[in-house]
Amino acid sequence: MRQSHIFTKTRREAPKDEVAKNAQLLIRAGFIHKEMAGVYSYLPLGLRTLNKIVGIIREEMNAIGGQEVHLTALQDKALWEKTGRWNDAVVDDWFKTTFKSGAEVGLGFTHEEPLTALMKNHIRSFRDLPQAVYQFQTKFRNEKRAKSGILRGREFLMKDLYSFNVDEKTHNEYYERATDAYIRIFDRLGIGAQTYRTFASGGSFSKYSHEFQTVCEAGEDTIYLNEAKKVAVNKEVLNDEVLGNLGLKRDELIEKNGVEVGNIFTLGTKYSEPLGLVYKDADGISKPVIMGCYGIGPGRAMGTIVEIHADEKGLVWPEAVAPFAVHLIALFDEKGTVKKAADELYERLVKKGVEVLYDDRDCGAGEKFGDSDLVGIPRRYIISEKTLAVDAAGGGSIEVKDRATGKVEMKAIKSL
Amino acid sequence: MRQSHIFTKTRREAPKDEVAKNAQLLIRAGFIHKEMAGVYSYLPLGLRTLNKIVGIIREEMNAIGGQEVHLTALQDKALWEKTGRWNDAVVDDWFKTTFKSGAEVGLGFTHEEPLTALMKNHIRSFRDLPQAVYQFQTKFRNEKRAKSGILRGREFLMKDLYSFNVDEKTHNEYYERATDAYIRIFDRLGIGAQTYRTFASGGSFSKYSHEFQTVCEAGEDTIYLNEAKKVAVNKEVLNDEVLGNLGLKRDELIEKNGVEVGNIFTLGTKYSEPLGLVYKDADGISKPVIMGCYGIGPGRAMGTIVEIHADEKGLVWPEAVAPFAVHLIALFDEKGTVKKAADELYERLVKKGVEVLYDDRDCGAGEKFGDSDLVGIPRRYIISEKTLAVDAAGGGSIEVKDRATGKVEMKAIKSL
Numbered sequence: 001m002r003q004s005h006i007f008t009k010t011r012r013e014a015p016k017d018e019v020a021k022n023a024q025l026l027i028r029a030g031f032i033h034k035e036m037a038g039v040y041s042y043l044p045l046g047l048r049t050l051n052k053i054v055g056i057i058r059e060e061m062n063a064i065g066g067q068e069v070h071l072t073a074l075q076d077k078a079l080w081e082k083t084g085r086w087n088d089a090v091v092d093d094w095f096k097t098t099f100k101s102g103a104e105v106g107l108g109f110t111h112e113e114p115l116t117a118l119m120k121n122h123i124r125s126f127r128d129l130p131q132a133v134y135q136f137q138t139k140f141r142n143e144k145r146a147k148s149g150i151l152r153g154r155e156f157l158m159k160d161l162y163s164f165n166v167d168e169k170t171h172n173e174y175y176e177r178a179t180d181a182y183i184r185i186f187d188r189l190g191i192g193a194q195t196y197r198t199f200a201s202g203g204s205f206s207k208y209s210h211e212f213q214t215v216c217e218a219g220e221d222t223i224y225l226n227e228a229k230k231v232a233v234n235k236e237v238l239n240d241e242v243l244g245n246l247g248l249k250r251d252e253l254i255e256k257n258g259v260e261v262g263n264i265f266t267l268g269t270k271y272s273e274p275l276g277l278v279y280k281d282a283d284g285i286s287k288p289v290i291m292g293c294y295g296i297g298p299g300r301a302m303g304t305i306v307e308i309h310a311d312e313k314g315l316v317w318p319e320a321v322a323p324f325a326v327h328l329i330a331l332f333d334e335k336g337t338v339k340k341a342a343d344e345l346y347e348r349l350v351k352k353g354v355e356v357l358y359d360d361r362d363c364g365a366g367e368k369f370g371d372s373d374l375v376g377i378p379r380r381y382i383i384s385e386k387t388l389a390v391d392a393a394g395g396g397s398i399e400v401k402d403r404a405t406g407k408v409e410m411k412a413i414k415s416l
Numbered sequence: 417m418r419q420s421h422i423f424t425k426t427r428r429e430a431p432k433d434e435v436a437k438n439a440q441l442l443i444r445a446g447f448i449h450k451e452m453a454g455v456y457s458y459l460p461l462g463l464r465t466l467n468k469i470v471g472i473i474r475e476e477m478n479a480i481g482g483q484e485v486h487l488t489a490l491q492d493k494a495l496w497e498k499t500g501r502w503n504d505a506v507v508d509d510w511f512k513t514t515f516k517s518g519a520e521v522g523l524g525f526t527h528e529e530p531l532t533a534l535m536k537n538h539i540r541s542f543r544d545l546p547q548a549v550y551q552f553q554t555k556f557r558n559e560k561r562a563k564s565g566i567l568r569g570r571e572f573l574m575k576d577l578y579s580f581n582v583d584e585k586t587h588n589e590y591y592e593r594a595t596d597a598y599i600r601i602f603d604r605l606g607i608g609a610q611t612y613r614t615f616a617s618g619g620s621f622s623k624y625s626h627e628f629q630t631v632c633e634a635g636e637d638t639i640y641l642n643e644a645k646k647v648a649v650n651k652e653v654l655n656d657e658v659l660g661n662l663g664l665k666r667d668e669l670i671e672k673n674g675v676e677v678g679n680i681f682t683l684g685t686k687y688s689e690p691l692g693l694v695y696k697d698a699d700g701i702s703k704p705v706i707m708g709c710y711g712i713g714p715g716r717a718m719g720t721i722v723e724i725h726a727d728e729k730g731l732v733w734p735e736a737v738a739p740f741a742v743h744l745i746a747l748f749d750e751k752g753t754v755k756k757a758a759d760e761l762y763e764r765l766v767k768k769g770v771e772v773l774y775d776d777r778d779c780g781a782g783e784k785f786g787d788s789d790l791v792g793i794p795r796r797y798i799i800s801e802k803t804l805a806v807d808a809a810g811g812g813s814i815e816v817k818d819r820a821t822g823k824v825e826m827k828a829i830k831s832l
Contacts, residue, residue, distance in 0.1 A: 006483065007535070007538050007549060008538055009544075033534050036492050036521070039488050041487040041488050044483045044485060047485060068463055069459050069460060070466075072456070072457050072571050073489070073554065074451065074455045074556070095513045097513040098511075100559075107513065107523075114451060114457070118457065119423070121425070121427070123423075131423045133423060138554065154515075155489055
């Protein structure tokens with residue numbers, strides 16, 4: 001894409017009320033726009049990155065048999081009353097509104113209730129199980145405070161998968177498959193090294209739930225991690241009994257801040273019982289379906305990637321989630337030689353399927369380099385009179401710079 | 417995809433309170449689920465079709481220079497007060513809710529205000545124009561009545577593009593390009609023949625706006641169309657002066673119901689003036705940006721396709737929007753010969769990139785054919801002992817049936 005065609009401009013300063021590093025940088029680089037506290041719009045570069053993250057998660061959810069759906073934000077009060085979660089004393093971050101009739105309606109902060117109710121139309125016997133159903137859907141949470149940028153939004157995209165099984169054994173097997181998928185996802189997003197499977201509080205059906213916590217200063221959670229074993233315990237469940245259960249010793253643990261980039265939870269029959277999601281087993285006996293839920297916020301993951309990888313010059317994207325793979329920067333000369341060579345190189349790369357952002361703007365080298373550092377595309381190709389003079393007989397060269405390491409090398413244009 | 421892996425089941429009956437043909441059929445076929453009146457979730461088959469529609473619209477928006485963004489549902493009251501549209505007497509279909517602080521916040525029914533405000537960060541001079549920005553975003557409209565299925569939802573996906581130009585001349589040129597893109601979109605969606613560019617009421621900046629009305633019994637609008645000229649006039653602006661302007665004669669017009677599948681509108685400075693979106697022209701003089709807006713509801717388009725093409729047996733999808741191109745139906749024999757041949761054919765088609773739904777379920781031919789008619793995939797491949805016996809020496813045959821025309825032919829499996 002030609003940079004002259006992108007409407008966003010970079011900014012020297014983020015809005016004064018923005019305190020989170022991820023949002024400050026993403027706003028300055030033109031990836032997101034702050035509508036209100038905790039409410040962010042995605043601009044072209046930001047949407048490209050978000051979609052890359054969504055694409056990776058979707059592939060991994062499909063690989064574990066997930067079937068994609070899209071439920072609604074508007075939520076039926078009657079359904080949530082059946083599980084007791086309509087009550088503001090139970091769930092304190094509802095947004096609620098009213099139909100013209102005066103009837104109350106909620107904005108979904110999660111989707112156990114509507115999906116469980118929906119599945120009643122499709123699950124009758126053990127032959128209809130197992131199932132795994134997921135969506136990418138906008139959630140609304142009426143957070144009291146929203147100061148962490150896109151790490152904690154009042155409106156945010158969420159991937160939520162729900163599993164439906166006949167019994168605990170098959171549920172547990174699926175839970176482990178989902179765990180493995182989550183580990184692959186965070187690896188592919190470039191935060192695997194910093195992300196720990198973390199024991200957190202469970203429920204009636206399982207002692208623990210599991211969070212995936214990325215160690216990061218901006219994290220709102222406190223975790224205790226064992227680096228060698230690559231596991232952690234959330235502060236909320238840290239006690240001697242739990243440590244004993246898990247075979248961990250207190251003095252081997254390090255306290256860190258973590259961002260909860262994912263969580264998986266055994267729901268058991270918590271929703272299937274009150275909502276009547278049952279199946280008939282081989283003997284014709286009616287039993288409640290065993291459920292699990294598995295969440296990742298793609299926006300929160302994006303914010304975490306920023307927090308982990310950005311440096312003092314700006315964003316630094318791992319290749320798999322970068323809005324473009326290559327930032328082609330042309331330092332134009334008056335004769336038009338550089339423009340001609342850069343245009344040709346750009347067209348050639350695009351034809352080969354390389355995602356290139358081509359800085360074809362009429363502005364100085366300093367502005368181009370500064371913007372490029374801020375935007376954080378992994379590889380920078382610089383083309384100028386100077387680089388074209390290197391191996392000129394062979395068609396000239398470009399300077400290739402790695403955004404993360406700063407490593408620079410010259411490459412013949414022909415070789416690309 | 418193997419049909420045995422899809423969790424949705426077809427139904428003989430739609431919910432009793434569902435009166436719209438589009439929703440009745442889509443619910444029965446397992447494409448959508450009714451959460452509440454005017455509030456529908458998309459299930460795997462429905463989401464595939466919706467995504468095909470979105471993909472076509474996206475391609476055409478990109479082709480006219482559209483840059484994709486994703487704004488938020490939550491809307492800042494202060495912004496909408498500046499244009500006078502926060503007032504419920506002016507806009508009567510707001511959903512509004514409140515933050516924990518008690519401050520009111522709206523759910524976007526459209527996005528002129530936030531996008532105009534956002535563009536102030538990025539447009540300064542005439543050099544920053546023109547721009548065209550679009551999104552696929554969920555809109556919320558507090559409709560009093562919602563009885564038309566996915567033709568009129570209280571929560572629905574919308575593609576809205578906004579154009580930003582320096583003057584009326586360049587705006588008008590872009591408006592014509594967008595019109596051409598809309599015509600291409602409705603052609604590609606398979607409703608081009610029934611869709612008329614329709615003159616409707618304009619605003620201070622242009623005499624008319626344009627709707628794209630698809631002639632259809634279920635349509636809520638009344639239009640008067642001239643078939644030969646392929647134009648129509650919305651009842652709301654039908655008078656002798658308008659007919660004179662457009663060179664139409666009353667006795668050449670036919671009254672029809674129409675579904676407004678798209679609309680394009682010259683906004684002029686209606687939003688740029690109150691919100692202060694200005695640019696400096698070549699002489700350094702500050703001028704308000706000239707805007708246009710261009711909407712299509714992918715869900716409404718999907719409902720319209722259903723209304724137009726479905727028959728008494730069920731859905732009939734044009735190929736470009738069908739959830740799958742081929743419905744492979746295997747009528748298994750006891751020896752397993754059909755299963756083996758069907759599995760092989762399925763794997764081969766998938767490898768070739770054909771989108772196949774493979775009915776590998778253990779159920780009778782009647783159920784398979786009935787479901788297939790209901791689901792409406794364009795081409796049906798039937799494989800059975802009988803078809804395998806045709807040209808058995810050459811590897812057997814399948815029966816190919818066209819869903820729309822009912823035309824049947826035998827084809828050698830090898831030839832596929």
